[in-house]
Amino acid sequence: MAYYVFGIIRGNGGENWPHAELNGKSYRVLPIETNQMAAVVADVNETSFDPSRKNARTHQKITSEAHTRETFLPMSFGTVLQEKKDVKKLLTTLRPQAEKMFPKLENRMEVGLRLTADETYLRELASRSPVLKNIKAKQQKKGQLHFGERLEAGEASAAFMKELHENIQQSFFKPLSKIADSVKSNDLMHEKMVMNASFLVHEENEEAFDEEVNRLHDEWKEKLSFTYTGPWPPFNFVDIQMKAGR
Amino acid sequence: MIGKLFTWPLDTVVFAARKVKEEADRQYYDPKEIQRQLALLQLQLDEGTLSEEEYDEQEEVLLERYRQAKGEES
Numbered sequence: 001m002a003y004y005v006f007g008i009i010r011g012n013g014g015e016n017w018p019h020a021e022l023n024g025k026s027y028r029v030l031p032i033e034t035n036q037m038a039a040v041v042a043d044v045n046e047t048s049f050d051p052s053r054k055n056a057r058t059h060q061k062i063t064s065e066a067h068t069r070e071t072f073l074p075m076s077f078g079t080v081l082q083e084k085k086d087v088k089k090l091l092t093t094l095r096p097q098a099e100k101m102f103p104k105l106e107n108r109m110e111v112g113l114r115l116t117a118d119e120t121y122l123r124e125l126a127s128r129s130p131v132l133k134n135i136k137a138k139q140q141k142k143g144q145l146h147f148g149e150r151l152e153a154g155e156a157s158a159a160f161m162k163e164l165h166e167n168i169q170q171s172f173f174k175p176l177s178k179i180a181d182s183v184k185s186n187d188l189m190h191e192k193m194v195m196n197a198s199f200l201v202h203e204e205n206e207e208a209f210d211e212e213v214n215r216l217h218d219e220w221k222e223k224l225s226f227t228y229t230g231p232w233p234p235f236n237f238v239d240i241q242m243k244a245g246r
Numbered sequence: 247m248i249g250k251l252f253t254w255p256l257d258t259v260v261f262a263a264r265k266v267k268e269e270a271d272r273q274y275y276d277p278k279e280i281q282r283q284l285a286l287l288q289l290q291l292d293e294g295t296l297s298e299e300e301y302d303e304q305e306e307v308l309l310e311r312y313r314q315a316k317g318e319e320s
Contacts, residue, residue, distance in 0.1 A: 050309045
């Protein structure tokens, strides 16, 4: 017997949790409580879980359920403890940190916004850049650039993309940060992605935030693709990581 | 001395190649890097640039590497 930990919930966690499908098996989910704070766990009979889509969906499903019940601090995927006493020890260790975080995360949700530049928009912008235009003209004239010129072209392209990221992030972060409590910029996952951010939003401001995203969408939809996701538990605003057995 | 002069560049190339391979292996079996690639796969599926079948195939390859990486870690 081991315990897969989804996160820490304020209060006792309540009853009737949905089952968790992990590694193709169905496991019971239950809260383990000590003094008005509980770890939401699945009692599992294995300790290693692949970061597969199915397992990740289960992690998301149970953490989202917890988030709808009470203020919840989600743990990262794959946290497993060997014994119940380890879970209790985890609660004791994290209590001071959790008590500080609960009020900051109370009635708040995380939403994600990813922006990908449209190919035509990128080409149009690049055609307006004097540096890139010059490099392109050189390439057309000579057929092939020599090593130094290729390096120069690479650097110019990187600088062009960096400036584009900064401009776009500024256009989005500024208005959205006024409504959100907090914002976190995440890694860009491919070369056309120009923004990947998470926002912590109070539920009272959810509508205003949605409206602002819609306004920005109307303004930028010809140039950028939007992926707006949530509401999620505040994964990117809680920094709790425990290794199994610790 | 002559021998050394002749073999030095070869040693360097072998050393550099070994270093490149070590770095490639490190990345290939780095669980965090594998998780990053899984997230990218999910993104491609969401954006419609990858089919369900392609996703499943590529996910299985990455998960196999992840298991090997975890096996080496423990």
